[in-house]
Amino acid sequence: MGKPAWLWRTTSSRRRLVVCFVIACMALLCSLLSKYPPPPLGVLFPSASTSISIPISTSTSTSTSTSLIENFARLNSSHHDNWYPDDGGVRGDGGDELRQQTFVDDEATGDRDRDTPPRGDLPPLQGFLGFSSSPSACDEDDSSFAIDGRCRRLAAGAGHPPSPTRTTSLPHASATEERGSGGQRGGEDGEGGAHETLPLEPPDWRQAARRFPSSAANCAAGILDRPPPQLLIIGSQKAGTTSLYRYLCDHYPDVACIARNKEPGTLAWRACLQRRHNGCLIPEQPIDDADDQIDQIDQIDAIQDPMDQIEDAEDRTSKGKERRYKTYLSTAFRMEQAPQRKFVTIDATTWYYMEPSALKLVEELLPCSLLILCVREPLSKAISWYRHLTQRPEKWPFLLQAGEEENGVSTSGSLGASEAGELEWERSGGGRDLLQESNKTEFISLEAALAAELALMRMCRNLAGLPRVQSDTGFLIDDDEDAEGEAEEKEELSSSPPPPSPLAPAAAADVTHVDRHPITSPDAQPSSGRRSRWSVHTQTRGRPEPKDQTSQVDGDWLERGTQAGFDGPQSELDDGSESSDGPGYDDSRAVDGPGSDTGHPDGPGGGSFGASGPEGDGSTDGQPRPSRLSRDTDARRRKLLQVHLKQEKEEEIAELGEDGEEKEEGDAEYNDPRFSKFLRCMHRRYPLKQGFVDGHINQRSAMGEPLPMPDSEGKVSRPSRELTALDGMKRIGPTRSVERSLQGREGGHRKPVGGLVGRDGLLLPGLYAHFLDLWIRTIGWERVMVVNLDAWKDHAKPMLDKVTDFLGLSRFNRTAIEMIEKEGAFKVGQGPVPELSERMQREICKELELHNRLFFKMVGKDLGWRCSPHQTLGN
Ligand SMILES: Nc1ncnc2c1ncn2[C@@H]1O[C@H](COP(=O)(O)OS(=O)(=O)O)[C@@H](OP(=O)(O)O)[C@H]1O
Incomplete structure (x- = not known):
């Protein structure tokens, strides 16, 4: 039976419609699918057995x-x-x-x-x-x-x-x-x-979370089996961190960079917000809102730090820790983008190294992570950082050039000192609006900014009783101690057995030999100091060609922490006892080393974090098990950290006497008291209380007056002279409200102040030794690598070899490196490099030398930076 022609026509047109509709639906579906791909099978059907x-x-x-x-x-x-939070430019055309x-x-x-x-x-x-x-x-x-x-x-x-x-x-x-x-x-x-x-398999993240280590003793696994993030680049800003991150992210397929941005900052989250780092993410807020949220500085105190949730923060059980670990993962990383395989991932937050709170969380939650600190000659770094800051005027109003000021009101078209202070107070909240309205983009000069911090450094050094380094042969060694020290040194070298190694299990098992030698700079006279250190030469298992890992081996582009301990100048223990290695390490060595655990001075086992790995872990069942002694050390380290954190919270007024004299306190447990005093002074900007605020510097520089250069001739001058000088400056100081703000009295609690000096400053972040010291003392050298940009910048390959060896990954091949470099995306400073007078360079070098030396001692090598013992100025 035939159909009527009209029906056929209708049907075919309907069919056509249907076909069109189906095609449209399919197209829509396809586009949706490509935009929102369905979860991988592994998520839906977790099964480790299907292939x-x-x-x-x-x-x-x-x-x-x-x-x-x-x-x-x-x-x-x-x-x-946020991958380039404060985008300073992208190198390369790609x-x-x-x-x-x-x-x-x-x-x-x-x-x-x-x-x-x-x-x-x-x-x-x-x-x-x-x-x-x-x-x-x-x-x-x-x-x-x-x-x-x-x-x-x-x-x-x-x-x-x-x-x-x-x-x-x-x-x-x-x-x-x-x-x-x-x-x-x-x-x-x-x-x-x-x-x-x-x-x-199920997504690796789930496995990763399950692998959460309740203690460092579980860290014997290969890098891919360790819980993420396996690598933290803890600093420092402007030292090639983006380049390193960029290289490693392309280490395919073992590395997958799934951090929400290069610098998630979650481990020091409140500090991240206070820095107005636009990479910080506010949990449970849509990511797009995070920047705006961060701009509301008043909210910062009110916002719950994801890592400090009340119920968890006090929960030190493994369950509590695990919860916080997962919070960290989900806050800092795009877990949903985790590949379906094992991989290494990275948190590259460039200021962690300055934040004890980050260290605390690393210690607590990430005992298996390896750490890299990128360093760079501090003055170049300061200049680079200055350029970085001045690219974003709205973020750094404190750098604005001050105009003349009358009653806190700018009269010269630039922001006055008061305004700058207020803006610093508010940073990018109301400050940003004001800045935009007034269209002020003139900055305080680099020279002025450095002068401010330099003055503070001098003052703090004097307050702390630190001399400027004068000796070519020793480090902060009183002259009259030299002869005695030399004798002691010789005696120690000839009589004492090698010390136990505090290396962690994985590395300790690979210790090949331990040398002892005095600390010297290349141009130093032989062993006139009475301190000495141990260099532990290690070979790490699982590397293609076992190579000596010491810093003495090849090139100075990278320094692996090689010494058993940083034995700096801190010899005198609080209790009056003496050690050649300084407090903190002394006990660790005694109780941790292979000597004590295995009876073999150079042998494996007995690492600081307890034994693990097959060799020398002291376990009978093949399972890693921390030794009692190493547990003791863990406890000791934790205690040291707690002491430090407690000190961090103390008010500076409580620490400093009325007249600026430091009160007696028992802080020498982990560090030379002079250095800890110095650091606290810098952090807390003690002189700000004396009226030394950014505004002064701004104003002076704006008025064309010579910048304050406190004369610090003489070994140890008491601070009074400088303070008096600064007191004098008070007369042209900022308004009362700014002073109150800077003193943190407004609103009854301290608020972030100042940007020229301190942790957000130009010079302090380059005093690596002070920051690194606490990390080393807490977690040990074995998990830390120091990478010196000045040495590797022209030759990335050897540096990358060392880094990949350290991580236990295969090495990059040259062609891959070339391709990465061709793709570019390294961060380089933009705009002209500001000039710095010779005089200022000289003055800064005089202050930096002390701290550079300290750092060289830590890494066991003179890195040849300017402002170091044999290179005083820019050469
Ligand atoms: N391979 C190589 N050679 C020479 N210089 C290099 C290299 N990689 C990074 N850089 C320099 O490092 C500076 C940027 O460091 P960061 O990436 O750590 O900056 S940031 O903290 O993440 O903003 C930035 O310094 P400045 O240009 O002086 O600002 C970069 O030029």
């Missing part, structure tokens, strides 16, 4: 580094441009492009391919081992893979040539072992390809 086979390319002609692009894309996909780029799909990759230089001798590529709910999307192209519902090209391996062609079913652990062992498998010239069968 999926993913072809791994053997091709050498794949695209540019996918992990790089992914990382950039991921970090930018939130519309929260940077901007990358920052704009979203996830790379085939087409985009193809485009990039055309721009990609010939791969030349690029090694074969290792595949990304992720998968999606539709892995078949990439089936036709074995050089690509699927992740998050998208097909990706395989990335240039960062030194991971695949294993020979084979099809293996790798249990996760062994796959990890292979990757984790890094260098052995890596090398630079591997070839071949593989079809690896990988287990479908």
